[in-house]
Amino acid sequence: MSDDKKYIKGDKLKALYDQTLLCTSCGYCKSVCPAFKGTLWDHNTARSKMVLAYGLLQGDIPVDDSVVQSIFECTTCGDCMRRCPSNVKTVDVLMAARQELAGLHEVPETMELALENIEKHGNPQGEPASAREEFLPDEAKAKLRTGGDVLVFLGCVASNTDMKVTSAIFKILERAGVSYTTLGEKEPCCGFLNYLAGYDSDAFGKGLLEQIETLNPRPKMVVTPCPGCYRTLHHIYPENGVDLGLESKHILEFFDELIEKGDLTVTKKLEGNVLYHDPCDLGRHAEMYDEPRKLLSHFAEVKEFKFNRDKSHCCGGGGGLQSTNYDISSSMAKARLTEANELEGDFIVSACPACKSMFSNAASDFKKETGKKFKVRDLVEIVHKNTKGKES
Numbered sequence: 495m496s497d498d499k500k501y502i503k504g505d506k507l508k509a510l511y512d513q514t515l516l517c518t519s520c521g522y523c524k525s526v527c528p529a530f531k532g533t534l535w536d537h538n539t540a541r542s543k544m545v546l547a548y549g550l551l552q553g554d555i556p557v558d559d560s561v562v563q564s565i566f567e568c569t570t571c572g573d574c575m576r577r578c579p580s581n582v583k584t585v586d587v588l589m590a591a592r593q594e595l596a597g598l599h600e601v602p603e604t605m606e607l608a609l610e611n612i613e614k615h616g617n618p619q620g621e622p623a624s625a626r627e628e629f630l631p632d633e634a635k636a637k638l639r640t641g642g643d644v645l646v647f648l649g650c651v652a653s654n655t656d657m658k659v660t661s662a663i664f665k666i667l668e669r670a671g672v673s674y675t676t677l678g679e680k681e682p683c684c685g686f687l688n689y690l691a692g693y694d695s696d697a698f699g700k701g702l703l704e705q706i707e708t709l710n711p712r713p714k715m716v717v718t719p720c721p722g723c724y725r726t727l728h729h730i731y732p733e734n735g736v737d738l739g740l741e742s743k744h745i746l747e748f749f750d751e752l753i754e755k756g757d758l759t760v761t762k763k764l765e766g767n768v769l770y771h772d773p774c775d776l777g778r779h780a781e782m783y784d785e786p787r788k789l790l791s792h793f794a795e796v797k798e799f800k801f802n803r804d805k806s807h808c809c810g811g812g813g814g815l816q817s818t819n820y821d822i823s824s825s826m827a828k829a830r831l832t833e834a835n836e837l838e839g840d841f842i843v844s845a846c847p848a849c850k851s852m853f854s855n856a857a858s859d860f861k862k863e864t865g866k867k868f869k870v871r872d873l874v875e876i877v878h879k880n881t882k883g884k885e886s
């Protein structure tokens with residue numbers, strides 16, 4: 495190379511070269527892209543990113559800050575992929591581009607900071623590991639690392655930022671008489687943020703596997719309230735050759751089974767219009783659309799957003815965008831609340847602590863601006879407030 499500019503190696507993107515050529519620049523992806531809608535910059539559309547990926551791969555475009563910004567200003571929501579008439583695997587190309595940039599240590603500073611926190615403290619928030627045990631109810635503290643049929647993998651967002659969801663999970667399990675355990679301060683980060691940043695992680699899943707091996711009895715199932723953790727445990731670990739040796743489920747699937755078996759009984763229904771929001775990682779990326787609606791239908795008649803299921807709009811918290819461009823990501827949450835307001839929604843229910851956090855923050859601004867108050871809830875909280883166990 496004759497200049498001192500940085501160029502990608504191409505080893506990750508090479509396999510997707512054909513995908514970059516498939517893009518006809520028709521622009522149909524533009525109308526759905528939340529990153530475009532948040533900025534009105536064409537460089538944020540999938541089509542511009544496909545051209546950029548092609549240019550990077552050809553060695554025509556060196557890596558600079560604008561390249562990093564463009565590749566990371568994306569929620570990886572996958573709506574462009576759904577819309578694309580040429581079936582371009584846009585998100586695969588974007589993820590491979592992130593891997594190329596990570597290979598050069600060209601990752602946005604805020605994301606690097608979160609990754610450093612994971613390295614030092616085991617979570618992106620930079621909380622001490624012991625904080626994972628602070629929100630636990632006493633019953634759950636008594637079952638820390640004891641072993642049991644079901645391992646609860648809380649994930650960093652629920653563990654460190656959502657006391658209500660964390661506490662509700664264990665109260666429900668106690669109520670239903672489930673044999674469970676959880677790892678507390680020994681729970682490692684699942685690695686999803688490393689994945690989103692483009693870092694290869696040889697350690698993917700290995701830390702969790704080591705912890706599982708210490709549990710006696712060994713759990714038969716791991717459940718998590720976080721769609722990012724679910725995707726990681728259920729899809730990304732196996733794709734990276736890691737077998738945890740147990741079944742993995744989103745916790746909503748497990749709670750629905752408890753209701754169906756009669757271990758939990760519904761005591762109350764919700765009053766008002768209840769809208770279900772599909773998290774991108776659970777919906778478009780894991781195709782789990784019916785299960786959350788089935789669980790929620792025990793408690794309410796589920797109303798749909800105009801854009802729902804595979805057409806759902808992102809809350810803004812996906813792809814690490816919250817850490818790289820908070821303004822765009824919060825504008826996405828606000829846009830979703832505007833949709834909910836047009837439908838006269840009272841509750842906005844999701845199955846993702848990150849979606850809940852995005853909507854809760856946006857809802858307080860929305861209330862100040864319009865006077866409209868939304869009740870933003872995780873499905874876990876709905877189950878907690880409106881069920882009883884056999885004994886109660």
Ligand code: SF4
Pocket residue numbers: 516517518519520521522523524540541544574577578579580581582584
């Ligand atoms: S819709 Fe598909 S083919 Fe059209 S510009 Fe977007 S990525 Fe390219």
Ligand code: SF4
Pocket residue numbers: 526527528529530538539540567568569570571572573574575584585
């Ligand atoms: S994944 Fe989502 S945010 Fe990223 S380019 Fe596609 S539509 Fe836009």
